[in-house]
């Protein structure tokens with residue numbers, strides 16, 4: 001699969017790190033095209049111990065967010081899906097309104113016009129009406145809106161357990177199925 005991963009400046013860049021590690025493990029042939037916004041880079045530095053170089057090693061290709069001439073800027077370049085993890089309210093707003101002045105937003109716009117799978121993981125709390133309207137707008141266009149929300153029914157013991165649960169959900173939406181012991185198997 002050719003998958004575009006956009007990382008933006010919302011809190012929770014660790015989700016993207018764990019996603020890259022997991023997909024490398026369970027689907028090593030998947031080609032990840034990475035774009036990270038300036039505020040995504042800043043947030044990664046503030047919140048994690050991981051370097052940009054480490055993320056690049058886990059990817060097939062990387063792009064500058066201001067490079068609107070990149071191949072993924074055009075619908076003629078075939079991709080299977082795009083994931084924005086985490087997605088800031090700013091980037092979500094730009095996608096919802098077709099304001100494609102960055103490569104992340106342009107690549108998402110291409111997914112919408114080509115009717116390709118787009119998964120957006122918006123992260124903000126609380127949400128105002130603008131955020132909610134933008135989510136609804138994108139959902140009505142077939143976008144998978146998957147906010148990084150913790151689950152407790154799988155009895156997570158660590159933060160990494162919670163993150164893995166969310167990452168497996170994203171892989172499910174990408175139709176990359178993986179054995180995972182935290183799936184709900186019915187209550188007693």
Ligand SMILES: Cc1cc2nc3c(=O)[nH]c(=O)nc-3n(C[C@H](O)[C@H](O)[C@H](O)COP(=O)(O)O)c2cc1C
Pocket residue numbers: 007008009010011037038039040042043046087088089090091123124125
């Ligand atoms: C540490 C940190 C955490 C942030 N968390 C959020 C957040 O959870 N949601 C959000 O919408 N913006 C958040 N922001 C603000 C965005 O980074 C800011 O709106 C930025 O313009 C987003 O640009 P981008 O979408 O191009 O990355 C955060 C900023 C910083 C520095």
